[in-house]
Amino acid sequence: MEHQQHRLIFKHIDEPGYTNDIDCYIKHGGYEQLKKAVTMKPEDICAEVLESGVRGRGGAGFPAGMKWKFLDRKSGKPIYLVCNCDESEPGTFKDREIVHQDPHQLIEGMMCSAFAIQAKLAFIYIRGEFFQGYKILERAIEEAREKNLLGDNILGSGYSCDIIVHRGAGAYICGEETGLIESIEGNRANPRIKPPYFPAALGLYQCPTIVNNVETLCDVKHIIEMGGKGFSEIGTPGNTGTRIWCVSGHVQKPGYYEFPCSAVTLGELIYDVCGGLKPGRKLKAVIPGGSSAKILRADERFTGKLKDGTEFDWGIEDIPMDFDSLMAVGSMSGSGGVIVMDDTTDMVEALANINYFYAHESCGQCTPCREGVPWMRKVTQRMVDGNAREEDADLLKNIADQIAGRTICAFGEAASWPVQSFIAKFKDEFVEKAREQAARRKDGKEAATETTLI
């Protein structure tokens, strides 16, 4: 069965002949929504966004309209809008495509949003590795400024706002909104404690700040186009709009695929959209929302109740790809990075790889994350190196439990969820690893097998 993509954000991505300059964008109907937006009342746009139910595409899935509502407008301080383009969650590669191929869509979405929240200044925080993207954005902003689509007195509306592109220096933690804010301010990207530093009240330069993901801001443009109600009709209630699933791993056709929320199930995404697994392989596990999401085991049965009370009983292939369903099965849709693993995957190695990443990326500010995550890395590395112990699985689980929920920012969870879920679902493999190595050692062989780990 063929599943037709519903491309909203990625409408023109990879379209032959579509270029990332402003003329091409305008030719395809670009900046019409901004023209429309500046004639609207800012609070009406906010109301539309709230009605649309659009949830943040960066990972947490928090309703964007609600986030905007929390904005402290009474402080008298300037309001800032920040676009989080630090896309650094392993397995995610959607924002890069937007920036590379359709930067004006982001700029339009941002200017609509900036107008809606009456931002004084907008920033795009782009990760340091996206050098090409940075250059593209700089050029696109220049083009837009020439046409008075940003800058002073935008389109004669009396509203002025500019966009500053700020490059990161290569740190995962810069994607955490308060870390990102610190980074823009020129400090180490150490996330701030909340309370009291909620960005909506005390954000960038201690002023009210909204930080949204690239995809979320692009959605705003489409919300203005089709109205909050129109947008909310895509997908299901509570899971509105489209999502771009970045599928990677052991599938025939990895890549990004845009569907309305709930329009496909995980099985359809893997087998129909991505062409299934390589011949002769069996599905072993899926991480559905970027490497920090909890892993799902292929032979699990997922039962429970959805938010609206409907009961479900799904196999892994039946899970609808949306926020709530993935939450209900104990994982999350996160940033939309679907990582597929087939039966050739060594789970200990996979976890060692993930742990390596998080240990490297911990900012080092607070104790549990700074010390705990590298510890987990050292344990999994040792296991891969041939010195696994049977009790390591429990130790890993316990370390992860001591980190999650005890840290300043969500990195603690991001780093411990993989460990918790890998151990919960594949503990036997971790124990088996130790036994195997012991057996090989007994036979006088090298305990560690060859790995492809970095």
Added chain:
Amino acid sequence: MKVDSVVDYVTINIDGEDVDVPKGTNIIEAVKMVGKGKEVPHYCYHPKLSIAGNCRMCMVEMGMPMRDRATGEAVLDENGVQKIGWMPKPTIGCATNAAPGMHIRTNSEMVKESRNGVTEFLLINHPLDCPICDQAGECRLQEFSAEHGRGYSRFIEQKNVKPKRTRLGSRVTLDDERCILCSRCIRFSKEIAKDDVLGFVDRGTYSTLTCFPGKELENNYSLNTVDICPVGALTSTDFRFKMRVWFLKRTHSICTESSVGANTEIWSREGKIYRITPRRNDAVNDTWMTDSGRELFKEVEVGDRLTHYTIDGVHKTSAETAAAAAKLLKEGKVAIIASPHSSVEEQFYCKAIADRSEATVSLVSHYGATDGILQSEDRSPNLRGALVNGLVDQLPDADLSAVAQQIESGAVDTLLVVNEEVTQLGISAELLKKVKVIYIGLHANVVSEDAAIVIPSLSVFEKDGSFINQSFRLQRFKAAIPGPRGVLSDFMVLEHIAEALADEKIPSGSIDAAWEHIAKGVSQFDDSLRWRSIPEEGLELDPTAFLDLPFVETKNLKYDSAAFKEAHATPAGA
């Protein structure tokens, strides 16, 4: 004390007990207020610094009374008591401020378990070199590991290796492996010392404390970072590897560096001082003191210390010397050069001697620049004492040219000098030869050499006494170490001389016996006040009589001359 009447109190519940705390108090302080030895363990939190919230040790469970989201009405349980909505995760006490009805658990399973986790994490890469660590005995990590740790290690991997002896400045040496990255030192440098030179480099578990490129931790407050370091990472280069802290005796004292009068603690053993650290007094110095103030004890040790009472170069007893001095003073034509470095007690008897020998009294100012923090313009600890005692009624001059003129004109025959090197203050050595000198001082110098009578004095570390600081706060200091053998406390010798001048009986010699006279004789002191009854945090005196004097202090950490004047100009009760 000024009472701030606008403080709002809120009732919060800590471990089942209702407590009233000022609104906005954080949970660490609130729990401290409960008393009973209760404490929320913490590393990065410091009452005088901004909140960082990075150590995660002060985790507590927090809950608020439940309200129905829709109606806003209280949600009650079956007993009609409002239900408490407990947060699913523990929260840090340092950044949680008391709000009405807040419930706190400081000792639940979740709290214990998270403290246990943090302790384990802090220890896995810690070198555990307590046996050679200076902080041992006063180390928060050591204390909390014993209290909240699991007692054994599950860590079998390699520990991180970091530099063991990094020089941060001339007085501070860093052991990076011991550092728990609490950032107290960074915040102190930035917020209090206003010398932003410290920061972290590298990331994650490899984060390392360091100075900014080309900078050093060289400000006069650098050693405070050593005090507030909860572990043995920042060490005093001077104190490093010298002494185990549990062998040291702690004595409360007052810093004599300037009129701020920072409260200090002297750490000594067997008559030797090893270090001086600040003692918290929120009205005077918070928890800080200068580096230069910590080194004052070394000045006492160097140089040629006066150790004997001498008359014309011959060793005598203190009684003989006092009698000889009294005899000399009785001859009249006396000028006294008193000192703002003397204690209140010494100045009181100087005043008595001045009255009884009809002497003129001069004081020399010791002024310098202020650093705006804890070093005021007046570099003497007790100028206010001289005023309160009535020893002088004006602020001192910079030199003694007035006395020099009197000597020149023959109006002065005898000079009683208290610890001043007068030859550098306008009285030349030749001129000094024209008069008979009674010298009271610590060290031998030009003045003591030619003095007819020499009375050795004790340093502030060797005697009991009191000072009055810039804001007219009477503060007490105690003897930490013994002085040279046979040398009496200065006030006793002065007392002997004063009594001899009036032909009264020899006084008893205890400081509180002296205070019977002092309390009666000085109007600012309550008649029942005794040295022993001066509170640890000091006693505020009434400064109204002196408000019009042009004191040199402008503004520092806890003092603002304009505000001080204003606060005391309005009569009490107005």
